[in-house]
Amino acid sequence: MTTDAQPSVFEQLGLPDTGLSRDAYAYAARVTPAFVFHHSVRSYVFARAHARNKGLRAGTDYDDELLFAACVLHDIGLSEEGNGDQRFEVDGADTAAAFLREHGVEEPRIAVAWDAIALHTSQGIAERKGTVVALSQEGIATDILGVQRENLPPGLADKVHALLPRQDLAYGLSDAIVTQALAKPRKASPITFPGELLRRHLPYGAHPGWYDLIAAAGWGDKPVGVTARRHAETPQQVGALFMEYLEAGDVEGLVSLYEPYAHFVPTPGNHLVGTDAIRGAMRHMVDSGARLTLELRDIRQVGDVALVSNNATLTGLGPQPVTSITTEILRRQPGGGWVHVVDDPFFS
Numbered sequence: 001m002t003t004d005a006q007p008s009v010f011e012q013l014g015l016p017d018t019g020l021s022r023d024a025y026a027y028a029a030r031v032t033p034a035f036v037f038h039h040s041v042r043s044y045v046f047a048r049a050h051a052r053n054k055g056l057r058a059g060t061d062y063d064d065e066l067l068f069a070a071c072v073l074h075d076i077g078l079s080e081e082g083n084g085d086q087r088f089e090v091d092g093a094d095t096a097a098a099f100l101r102e103h104g105v106e107e108p109r110i111a112v113a114w115d116a117i118a119l120h121t122s123q124g125i126a127e128r129k130g131t132v133v134a135l136s137q138e139g140i141a142t143d144i145l146g147v148q149r150e151n152l153p154p155g156l157a158d159k160v161h162a163l164l165p166r167q168d169l170a171y172g173l174s175d176a177i178v179t180q181a182l183a184k185p186r187k188a189s190p191i192t193f194p195g196e197l198l199r200r201h202l203p204y205g206a207h208p209g210w211y212d213l214i215a216a217a218g219w220g221d222k223p224v225g226v227t228a229r230r231h232a233e234t235p236q237q238v239g240a241l242f243m244e245y246l247e248a249g250d251v252e253g254l255v256s257l258y259e260p261y262a263h264f265v266p267t268p269g270n271h272l273v274g275t276d277a278i279r280g281a282m283r284h285m286v287d288s289g290a291r292l293t294l295e296l297r298d299i300r301q302v303g304d305v306a307l308v309s310n311n312a313t314l315t316g317l318g319p320q321p322v323t324s325i326t327t328e329i330l331r332r333q334p335g336g337g338w339v340h341v342v343d344d345p346f347f348s
Helices: 003-013 019-031 034-053 064-072 088-102 107-118 131-145 156-163 169-183 193-199 210-215 225-229 235-248 251-255 275-287
Strands: 258-267 270-273 291-302 305-315 322-325 327-332 338-344
Touching (some): 003 034, 019 064, 034 064, 034 131, 064 107, 169 193, 210 235, 235 305, 235 327, 235 338, 251 275, 258 275, 270 275
Parallel strands (some): 258 338
Antiparallel strands (some): 305 322, 305 327
């Protein structure tokens, strides 16, 4: 997008018509893809609408020029110029701060913009960091996920999208974050927003989650309370929970991964049905010090039923590890968690 359209867009959307605003607009238009740039400008328009809904006045209750700069530069970390070695939000905040500093912006205002950009994916924190930071996060969340879209003035979203098309923003933005993270995994450490996106694009289990980090900490902490009875939110998570519960020696946690009348075949010819029989088999595995490693081979899901196959390696029940390819039928329960209907690991 070229800056030739600036006067029209500035007039039609009532953007802050200052030298800094125009420079920030031109900079973002130059270094970011159109879908990112459009999103950044729309985020400001939506943030300003939320401010008006709260009765906040530009220039009196918040710094409108700074709000615009923070919004229009908030994804600058996804540009080539802003792509450093930190998570994209922090890279973007640092890049924007350098831009503002070069344009003579005072350090206290730069600090506010830095917070707004670095915290724009941190719901629950941004709103506690001041009006500009909170409004930036609200406007950005509205444009990506539709948060508070019902509070926008009628027709505003249609007008903004006609001027600044979405171009499948949410998926395009996700792809941009993942592309950076695949090239520089340190930009997407576990339990961050970029890390969560990256995890979905790597082989199952390759990128640790929170409970994987606990297990690797070396302190020997065991699940207690509600953490010992988590639901598997996806079919893939059933195997991860099974390994975690077995490692923790949690028999009831293992049993919770089966329907009351599920079928379990721990060894050929040993066909167990129901909670009591499965509990006995799980108790034997725990008492024997068994450990299981599962690597996802294939998954086929139709509605609330999934057919899963894993490469499995079992240790602790004999002098040598034993391997198998599992056949598992999982079903989503009314509460949302996935559990086994049939589990046939076929260890010989």
